[in-house]
Amino acid sequence: MQATLTCNLVKSVKFLRCRGISISVRTCSSSVGNPAKQECPPQTPPYLTLHGQWPSTDRAAFLTGMTVLPNFITEAEEQSLLDEIEPYLRRMRYEFDHWDDAIHGYRETERKHWFPANRAIFDRVKQLAFAGETLPYIHVLDLTAEGVIKPHVDSVRYCGTTIAGLSLLSDSVMRLVRTNDEEQTNADYRQIFASNREDKYWSDVLLARRSLYVMKDIARYKFTHEILAGQDSIFKEQHVDKGRRISIICRNDP
Secondary structure (H helix, E strand, C coil): CCCCECEEEECCCCEEEECCCCCCCCEECECCCCCCCEECCCCCCCCEEEECCCCHHHHHHHHHHEEEECCCCCHHHHHHHHHHHHHHHCCCCCECCCCCCCEEEEEEEEECCCCHHHHHHHHHHHHHHCCCCECCCEEEEEEEEEEEEEEECCCCCCCCCEEEEEEECCCEEEEEEECCHHHCCCCCCCCCCCCCHHHCCEEEEEECCCCEEEEECHHHHCEEEEECCHHHCEECCEECCCCCEEEEEEEECC
16 A cells, blocks of 8 residues: 655745654655655745755755744834944944955944843844854844845854844845865865856845844855845845845854
């Protein structure tokens, strides 16, 4: 008798979850005796697109390691965060060169102490995205409407396996391009500016305003990531109107 696989469509996140297992491991149970574990094909979520020829193992690992939660914060919570950080940002000038040439048109700061209402937001981020403790200082990165973050891989010296970022003020498009291990030759910074992209595979990810993105494991260290310039911000053949963008980023220990 042919086995029948049973899966349920979870509309809130728009991928398949199979009976009796966690979301991150998509296996299905058989309806006949001695249930056989079979993998459900990973579903591409609506907030990202995949391009090029993806090996199935990398595709599955990437879809687990790169997630976006739209409307993670409310308009009121976004305003509360802005009310706290804007007075400090206004004292700073935008910069157009970076120590590793990764960012243009930016200003940044770090904060350890937050107003209680905003600290509660980061407690939610920590609970959702991190298995252990996060670094005490939270990174605030303010990018002009014309600013860009060039393709790079974060330094393992300063960053752990996971980062989680809130996107304020504007939608934007993040592009992640698979890198080869042999390209990662700089032991100190591992800053990779990908070349020959036509030979690679990549993903474009829509970071909607007030969303939370969580990037971990293979998505962190096997892909360059960048924020596309305004004229290049295309998602599913639609132009994304990128304006000034503030990201507030939590990290864990290296």
